[in-house]
Amino acid sequence: MTTLEQVALRAGCSLATASRALNRNGSVSDGMIRKVRRAAAELGYRPAGSAAGRLGRRPVIGVLIPSITNPVFASSLSSIQNRMLVAGHGVLIAQSNYDPAREADAVAALLYDHPTGLILTLCDPATSSVLHSELPPTVLLNNMPTPQVPAAVTVDNRSAGRELTELLIRLGHRRILFVSGNFAASDRARLRHEGYCEAMAAHGMPTLEAVQIPFVGGYDQLDLSAAISSFSPTAIIASNDLLAFGVIGALRREGLSVPRDISVAGFDGIAIGRLMDPPLTTIEMPDASMGAAAASLLLDMAENAVPARHLDIAYMLRRGGTVRAI
């Protein structure tokens, strides 16, 4: 391991000057900066931990998402990482796997690394114990802001649920079923469902009881036969696209065709939806922009002391072939 002292020796200056040259604070002559940088490069110098103030590592931020394998969160994470690379911050990751208990552990682990800040997608910010610990600058992503954490980047999921439901109502559907992941694990699903309820109520339609599907490794084996026979819906709204694919598969196994026998729509707008035949009708969420916005907001707060804000980003209804008029 190379120390700063060795670099200083090689550059022919003092430890102090070498430190200043490398960190670009204090004033050092250009020539000396060059000499020190060269020496550092030749020796492959990388700062070790230091006790004074910041550590010898890059500053890092921590990102908590429910699951890296969900393309929605992967997309946000990817753009966060890209933004942070430019800003010279490392990105540490944590997953809750949609489990509030693991969520708390995951954040505790992240805090152990002294991150500059945190970007969190929680199961439910209202009940999460995470927000009660002392936190560095923090931005919620995909969760509504709370009194403790007023910085957030969201889309209006409730309005999206309303809009999608209204599309189906306009197309003549009356018996519209909402199929969801576990509400306890996702306030986004809950908000989308509320939007569905509002739209149904506004049009005097019966709100069918939501079918909640626990996520267990995938939606391969989804069984919708009971719900279908008791509600005989003409349209199904799934609380996310992955689930919508599972629903379409389940309907196929029941001998039902989409959209001929039943219409299906989802939320998220994941890339695969456009490649399907027919393409999935969905609410396209700007995951990448949201990730980038959260990253920028966090940096502004942490480095420029900009006050916390709530950013509401626009979504877009994308009409595919999986819904049709009745």
Place this chain on the structure above:
Amino acid sequence: MTTLEQVALRAGCSLATASRALNRNGSVSDGMIRKVRRAAAELGYRPAGSAAGRLGRRPVIGVLIPSITNPVFASSLSSIQNRMLVAGHGVLIAQSNYDPAREADAVAALLYDHPTGLILTLCDPATSSVLHSELPPTVLLNNMPTPQVPAAVTVDNRSAGRELTELLIRLGHRRILFVSGNFAASDRARLRHEGYCEAMAAHGMPTLEAVQIPFVGGYDQLDLSAAISSFSPTAIIASNDLLAFGVIGALRREGLSVPRDISVAGFDGIAIGRLMDPPLTTIEMPDASMGAAAASLLLDMAENAVPARHLDIAYMLRRGGTVRAI
């Protein structure tokens, strides 16, 4: 910020004892350990950077993958993170975006954080400049081992390419086209293609020139008309599932149906493939197991000084409805 000194004061012992109690080295009485731990908890103590030896942060490892949004890599990354959480290591991420130049920068950034070790999926280990710098314990994931980095976790992509091609040949296909991402960006694609070539040659069939598709934000707008009309293939092998979906969409736009007019197969076995209709024929890669294996191997090397190894993990051909006999 709470310091160890404050913890020691509250626990009624010296700095040295507090340090030993928290790190469980040296000998400290059980009673004292309890007192110190309680004091630390009450004050919300978290170790800051220290100069002596290891830093005040959790140890971290660095993971480089081409892209977080590719479900194959997301799946590996997720299982790496799960494994490392148990082992008490943070996980820092970096993306190359399939660009060898960015790859080098990304690894340099990772090294700046003094990771315990590295898990890398490179564009091409043979030409990568990354491997020439001085590296901490490193495991290649999805790349064949090299003289500098003999630790690797792979599947036999060449053999997988051979096997998939032989399935098509057995089914009566002769004009089999290989559609690939950019070979320069993926040695996996190259190996899969080599397997295709070997199988074709072994059966005396004409090896059609591979169609290379640059990855630009997605495979939505793939145009295969030129290749179709000049080769008129009866089957297409795509170098990965995402691309296979794009190929199926492109064929649909040409008015061709899968598998009636043309068979299509891919590699990777991403979850969505099973939900499609018909399900995609593919080589299922054990991404999650590979990630976990790489993580375990890295920890063994870094913490137990276990020598580097090359782990070859078994893949599985999954027959879906997208290929049929001619």
Place this chain on the structure above:
DNA sequence: CTGAAAGCGCTTACAG
């Protein structure tokens, strides 16, 4: 089992 003290690699007033 415990503490006083030296030392880790670094940063940053303080002088010049």
Place this chain on the structure above:
DNA sequence: CTGAAAGCGCTTACAG
């Protein structure tokens, strides 16, 4: 612009 020196929060021989 530069250096000698104090100090950061911690760990670890060395004594007891």
